[in-house]
Structure formats: C-alpha cells, structure tokens
Amino acid sequence: MLGFANHAAYTVDVNMAKTPETINEFLMKLWTPALERAKTERADMQAMINKEGGKFELKMWDWWYYAEKVRKAKYDLDEAQLKPYFKLENVVDGMFYVATKLYGIQFIKRTDIPVYNEEAIAYEVQEADGKHIGIFYMDFHPRPGKSNGAWQTGYRDQSYINGQMITPVVSIVCNFTRPSGDIPALLSFDEVTTLFHEAGHAFHALFTHGTYRRTAGVVARDFVELPSQIMENWAKEPEVLRAYAKHYQTGEVIPEALIAKLTKSAQFNQGFETVEYLAASLLDMDWHTKTFESNVEAFEKASMDNIGLIDEIVPRYRSTYFSHIFSGGYSAGYYVYIWAAVLDADAFDAFKQSGDLFNPEYAAKFRTLLSKCGSDEGMAIYKTFRGQEPSIEPLLKRRGLK
Ligand SMILES: [Zn+2]
Known part of the structure; x- marks a missing residue:
C-alpha cells in the first residue's frame, strides 16, 4: 500500500542506510572478517583444552568458561587495579x-x-x-x-x-x-x-x-x-x-603498563561478540525482508546456514525471544549499533590520522556536523565532516578483526 517491497524497506527509508540491500551488504562486509576472528578464538580455546589434557571438543556452552581463561592468560587485566x-x-x-x-x-x-x-x-x-x-x-x-x-x-x-x-x-x-x-x-x-x-x-x-x-x-x-x-x-x-x-x-598518573593492558584488552573476544551480534542483526533483516512459510526454527536455521554461522556460537537473540525486532521499535533496526560504531571509528580515525587527537579543523567540522543534525540526510551531513563515505576499516582495526 505504501509502495515499499517489504517492512524493512519501509522502516529504513528514513535512516542513513536507506535500503535493506545497503544494510545487508554492509553487515556481510563485517561478517567475513569477524567470523574468521571467531574461528581463531575457537582454536585458541581448543588449544587450551588440549593443553590441559581435556579430551573433548569445545562446544557452545564451553565458550565463556574458556574465554575467561584465555582472558586471564593473555590480557591479565584486573578491574580492581584500575578503579583507584x-x-x-x-x-x-x-x-x-x-x-x-x-x-x-x-x-x-x-x-x-x-x-x-x-x-x-x-x-x-x-x-x-x-x-x-x-x-x-x-x-x-x-x-x-x-x-x-x-x-x-x-x-x-x-x-x-x-x-x-x-x-x-x-x-x-x-x-x-x-x-x-x-x-x-x-x-x-x-x-x-x-x-x-x-x-x-x-x-x-x-x-x-x-x-x-x-x-x-x-x-x-x-x-x-x-x-x-x-x-x-x-x-x-x-x-x-x-x-x-x-x-x-x-x-599518581595511571602507569603505562596499566594503559597498555587496558588498550589490549579492548580486543578480547571481539570475534565472538561481533559474530553473535551480526548474526542477530542479519536474522532481524531476514525476518523483515523474506517470506515466512510456517516454521520459526526452520526459518532461523536457514538464515544462519546462509551466512555460515559456526556451531559454537548462537545469535545474540533467538527468534522466539527477540522481541524488540517485532514490537520493540527495532524492526529491521538491530543493525544500528554497529552502523554507528563504524561511523564513530571512522570519524575518530580522522583525528588520529592527522596526528592530533584534537585537530582544530576536524573539531570545528565535527561541531558543525553536530549542530546541523536533522537539517539534511545523515550521509550528506557525515560527508561534510569526512569528505567521503565512512569506511569499515577503522572499526575492524579497533576490534582486532584484521
Ligand atoms: Zn547512547
């Protein structure tokens, strides 16, 4: 009735991304490196199991237990040390x-x-x-x-x-x-x-x-x-x-060793976290763009098989309790968090690349961006700051996905 192919097309028409195709393409660009990283994390944990003499294969319910061990071994960051x-x-x-x-x-x-x-x-x-x-x-x-x-x-x-x-x-x-x-x-x-x-x-x-x-x-x-x-x-x-x-x-100023740990720990388990989030985002898009036959589990399985989700990870939300993508205002909208993360990583990268975290030219442009929000399309406003469309590379780097 409204001239849109499906609910997702209708919903995202007012967003910066504009179309479900753009969103799916965008999510899949992140998906490939994130899945690769998750597989490496899985291998790290399997190696730990083997080293401990556990004669079994890592399953999804083992993930957080072994991730925590990897975190301690690799990152060794104690919150109590930071708080003071x-x-x-x-x-x-x-x-x-x-x-x-x-x-x-x-x-x-x-x-x-x-x-x-x-x-x-x-x-x-x-x-x-x-x-x-x-x-x-x-x-x-x-x-x-x-x-x-x-x-x-x-x-x-x-x-x-x-x-x-x-x-x-x-x-x-x-x-x-x-x-x-x-x-x-x-x-x-x-x-x-x-x-x-x-x-x-x-x-x-x-x-x-x-x-x-x-x-x-x-x-x-x-x-x-x-x-x-x-x-x-x-x-x-x-x-x-x-x-x-x-x-x-x-x-006393925070010691360099603690800063280093803090920086490094930002990349802990990011393969897993990005994959479980992206899987849910792609599932949300499928629900609002594809035709549903009759079986919820079959729909979800087809959706996950299509992107090659590994058995050790499940989407952050399963369809039966993913309520915010139906009546919670997030229909075809679960992707927005990572879309914004790409924007903030790309925008901040402009400052970093310039060699000055407070680069006055970029700061002035960013303030203009903030002041003008709502007066034009999101992408047009973003480009007045960055001079180009956002790149996913800074986010991949920040999360250690490449
Ligand atoms: Zn917020």
Whole structure:
C-alpha cells in the first residue's frame, strides 16, 4: 500500500542506510572478517583444552568458561587495579578537558540556579569568549525512585521563538556507586566510558542549531549514537588517560603498563561478540525482508546456514525471544549499533590520522556536523565532516578483526 517491497524497506527509508540491500551488504562486509576472528578464538580455546589434557571438543556452552581463561592468560587485566585511577571527579574533569580542547567551550559551576534534586549539579556551558551556550546538569548516583541505567535527557531543546534563539537545558543521568566513608566514588572503566558517552549526547543537544523545531537535532536511528560513541574514543586514548586518570590517594598518573593492558584488552573476544551480534542483526533483516512459510526454527536455521554461522556460537537473540525486532521499535533496526560504531571509528580515525587527537579543523567540522543534525540526510551531513563515505576499516582495526 505504501509502495515499499517489504517492512524493512519501509522502516529504513528514513535512516542513513536507506535500503535493506545497503544494510545487508554492509553487515556481510563485517561478517567475513569477524567470523574468521571467531574461528581463531575457537582454536585458541581448543588449544587450551588440549593443553590441559581435556579430551573433548569445545562446544557452545564451553565458550565463556574458556574465554575467561584465555582472558586471564593473555590480557591479565584486573578491574580492581584500575578503579583507584577513576575517581568520579577526575573523570568529569577528563571529560571537560576533552570538550574544552576540542571545542574551546568552558564549564562554569552554578549554584544559583534551580536543580530538580539536591544531588544534581548544574553547569553553565559557555563559548571561549563567554557567550552562553546552555545549561548542563549532571546527576550521578542511585537513590530511591530513580530509574536504573544511564541516559541523556533535556528539559528544553534549542529552538527559535518569534525569531529569538532559545538555548538548551540538558542533563546526563547515571547510577554510579556513591562515595562511602573515606572512599570517593571510584568508577569501573565501563562507567568511565558511559560518562563520556552520555556527555557526547549532551554536547550534541547543546550544539544543535536548527531553525525548525521539527528537525533541529533530530537524527535517524542509525546516526544518533555517533555523537555519543565518538566521545568514548577520547576516554580510552593514552594521551587523555594521562591527563585525568590519577590515583585518588597519591595523585599518581595511571602507569603505562596499566594503559597498555587496558588498550589490549579492548580486543578480547571481539570475534565472538561481533559474530553473535551480526548474526542477530542479519536474522532481524531476514525476518523483515523474506517470506515466512510456517516454521520459526526452520526459518532461523536457514538464515544462519546462509551466512555460515559456526556451531559454537548462537545469535545474540533467538527468534522466539527477540522481541524488540517485532514490537520493540527495532524492526529491521538491530543493525544500528554497529552502523554507528563504524561511523564513530571512522570519524575518530580522522583525528588520529592527522596526528592530533584534537585537530582544530576536524573539531570545528565535527561541531558543525553536530549542530546541523536533522537539517539534511545523515550521509550528506557525515560527508561534510569526512569528505567521503565512512569506511569499515577503522572499526575492524579497533576490534582486532584484521
Ligand atoms: Zn547512547
């Protein structure tokens, strides 16, 4: 009735990817190297089983048990060693440091403006010359009645009313462990990246500059995690870690050996993780592009056989409980996470390749990209920053898939 060949074509028409064909082709480009890597991981674990004298073949239910052993042997990273270097206040300073170096903006703590809860902290964000950009709230700890997780939200979006610019009021909300006694709030590295991630969404909202409320800052589902995920890259860079990861008792900068371990461990089990995710994404696309005969299991098996999924790995979600691809708003949309990951890896690579993590030219262009979201097609806006379409190579490299 609407002129689309199937539900997927209808759904993704408004996305950056545009067509199911583009998405399938894109996913398959990642699939091949990811599957190769997963097979190597499988071989590593089989070697470990053999070495221990276990006379059996690795099965899917053995994967995490042996992956954990490989992790200990190969990567040897202990979270407890890291935490003292990630005091909440230091991490916030690190996030401000990155934003100031990139965009020249400043964060001024304001105790004179209202907060929605006494624990929320308010900052005014200003340009280098003092011009007002917006208000930025942060709310870090759990309390009764507060939802779990971490997110970015806003109380007022940028808009124009009667020709007058209305500035945004944004907030990031997290649930980090509270300080207790003499011990301040110390974050896990996952929480560190969460804070940078949500701040990335907040910068997007703060920099948005659109004429029309309907389109200002509004972006397609496969684009919306670019502003946030790109910030996680800075959090992990040795140069940036040295600036903010300082021991909460001694002030000592995080040792190089720990940075090296942290960097290396990012590639742990990435073959498996990418494969189980891609398998689910491809299954989602199949459900919304192919004809279903009668048997769910047979449909799923045909779909997985078609891409050559190995027996030791199952898709992250099986059809019978993959509920978000039917009524959860993710129909033909599970691919968006890795689409955005390709974008953030490719965008960040521009900075890295230039030899300056805070390259002013790219920073200015990226800020323009953030400000213009919603005013044009996602790919067109991306190209104004990068000068070309995104490449999958930086993501493959980051995950150790090639
Ligand atoms: Zn996000």
